[in-house]
Amino acid sequence: MAMRHSVVLDVKRCRGCTTCIKCCPTEAIRVRGRRATILPDRCIDCGSCIRICPHKAIKSVGDSLDILNNYQYCVALPEPALYGQFHHLDSVDIVLSALLKIGFHKVYEVAKAAELISDYERQTITSGVSKATPQISSSCPTVLRLIRMRFPKLIGHVANTILPMELAAILARREAEQETGLPPEKIGVFAIVPCSSKVTAARSPEGLEHPVLDGAFAIRDIYLRLLTPMKELEEVLPLSEAGIMGIGWATCGGESAARLGQRCASVDGIQNVIQMLEGIEDGRLPEADFLELSACTQGCVGGCFNVENPYAAKLRLKGLMKGLPVSRNRFRLPEEERDVVCRDKELQYLPAFVLDQDRGVAFSKLLQIQELEEHLPGLHCGSCGAPSCRAFAEDVVLGRASEDDCIFKVRERMRSMTGSKAEADDYLPPPFRRRQEPDK
Numbered sequence: 001m002a003m004r005h006s007v008v009l010d011v012k013r014c015r016g017c018t019t020c021i022k023c024c025p026t027e028a029i030r031v032r033g034r035r036a037t038i039l040p041d042r043c044i045d046c047g048s049c050i051r052i053c054p055h056k057a058i059k060s061v062g063d064s065l066d067i068l069n070n071y072q073y074c075v076a077l078p079e080p081a082l083y084g085q086f087h088h089l090d091s092v093d094i095v096l097s098a099l100l101k102i103g104f105h106k107v108y109e110v111a112k113a114a115e116l117i118s119d120y121e122r123q124t125i126t127s128g129v130s131k132a133t134p135q136i137s138s139s140c141p142t143v144l145r146l147i148r149m150r151f152p153k154l155i156g157h158v159a160n161t162i163l164p165m166e167l168a169a170i171l172a173r174r175e176a177e178q179e180t181g182l183p184p185e186k187i188g189v190f191a192i193v194p195c196s197s198k199v200t201a202a203r204s205p206e207g208l209e210h211p212v213l214d215g216a217f218a219i220r221d222i223y224l225r226l227l228t229p230m231k232e233l234e235e236v237l238p239l240s241e242a243g244i245m246g247i248g249w250a251t252c253g254g255e256s257a258a259r260l261g262q263r264c265a266s267v268d269g270i271q272n273v274i275q276m277l278e279g280i281e282d283g284r285l286p287e288a289d290f291l292e293l294s295a296c297t298q299g300c301v302g303g304c305f306n307v308e309n310p311y312a313a314k315l316r317l318k319g320l321m322k323g324l325p326v327s328r329n330r331f332r333l334p335e336e337e338r339d340v341v342c343r344d345k346e347l348q349y350l351p352a353f354v355l356d357q358d359r360g361v362a363f364s365k366l367l368q369i370q371e372l373e374e375h376l377p378g379l380h381c382g383s384c385g386a387p388s389c390r391a392f393a394e395d396v397v398l399g400r401a402s403e404d405d406c407i408f409k410v411r412e413r414m415r416s417m418t419g420s421k422a423e424a425d426d427y428l429p430p431p432f433r434r435r436q437e438p439d440k
């Protein structure tokens with residue numbers, strides 16, 4: 001089934017300026033006919049294009065809060081990044097109590113599930129279960145899709161645990177069923193997430209056969225609804241069940257800190273993550289046993305659904321964590337139930353760059369691409385609507401573009417038709433024209 005992405009283009013706003021094409025880490029954007037297109041097989045929902053588009057033509061949408069009406073009992077799973085969005089917040093309990101005033105019947109913190117995963121991971125480390133080193137965190141769905149698409153050789157390095165929001169959904173649903181006696185279909189479980197990638201992951205999980213969430217709401221949508229109830233709360237309920245370790249997962253370095261003493265490296269920002277993965281693929285291994293990789297700057301607090309600047313949110317979370325216990329959760333499930341924390345399907349290579357299903361045809365297309373690329377200028381100017389000359393050559397061979405979309409190819413044709421070099425050069429935009437040397 002095709003993945004339903006949460007990053008979408010607002011066609012009316014797009015002016016075809018091409019600013020977005022070069023920022024995409026998987027070369028998923030093309031601009032043709034004054035309009036951008038996102039190739040769905042290539043998008044990893046990183047949000048880079050949302051941040052860079054000067055016309056706000058690319059956006060990410062969470063699920064509509066109207067879906068709460070489809071369920072008799074609704075559970076909110078707030079990601080810890082939510083807590084960093086509010087000025088002068090004294091206690092996480094204020095946010096959790098207010099969630100019960102806006103349509104949810106129960107809250108289950110994703111930070112609690114994160115603590116359970118950290119505890120599970122620590123037990124696995126001490127029990128000596130062998131894994132490829134360095135082990136790569138499985139907590140950022142964008143990084144998971146990036147590895148599956150661009151770095152398939154590194155799939156064996158990825159930790160086998162599911163996302164904290166997924167574990168929270170499984171455990172919260174169990175609790176809700178026991179507490180209410182309702183059948184599962186009457187219970188809706190919804191994550192409140194900091195980024196587009198987690199909305200897509202809620203619909204199409206990377207490591208689970210079936211979705212365990214009924215939807216995912218953007219932090220910015222819930223934030224606005226929470227402001228008034230938070231001010232008007234008559235009673236603040238003691239609902240929080242997470243400590244420093246769980247809440248710390250909201251920022252880059254938090255998951256590593258919860259590994260207690262393991263040699264960990266934390267990398268944030270999609271380009272830095274790519275650099276690190278390229279290094280490992282080339283055999284330049286970091287001196288670390290565990291790599292925490294976050295696509296967003298500063299980790300989840302940097303996701304495009306947040307309201308607050310990531311650095312300010314990080315500072316607030318630090319303040320909130322003062323006085324909290326290190327952790328409030330140990331993974332106490334009996335041995336036979338512990339698999340709940342692990343993926344139930346292996347991560348698979350995503351063949352988004354495969355040229356054809358038939359290997360012979362694919363090889364012939366590859367040769368055609370290389371041949372055409374050799375005759376392109378290698379300026380990667382983007383005026384053809386592709387991010388690089390290589391991507392343009394691929395588009396031509398795959399029938400997504402015509403050779404005439406390259407202004408240098410058109411200049412060649414003009415030269416051969418008119419025989420005039422100067423006239424053909426005038427056709428090019430100023431940066432690519434031959435420099436006129438002043439007469440001496």
Ligand code: SF4
Nearest residue numbers: 014015017018020053
């Ligand atoms: S940056 Fe991309 S999406 Fe935004 S207006 Fe320009 S071409 Fe369109």
Ligand code: SF4
Nearest residue numbers: 024043044046047049
């Ligand atoms: S969200 Fe990321 S991967 Fe998807 S089109 Fe935008 S920049 Fe490319």
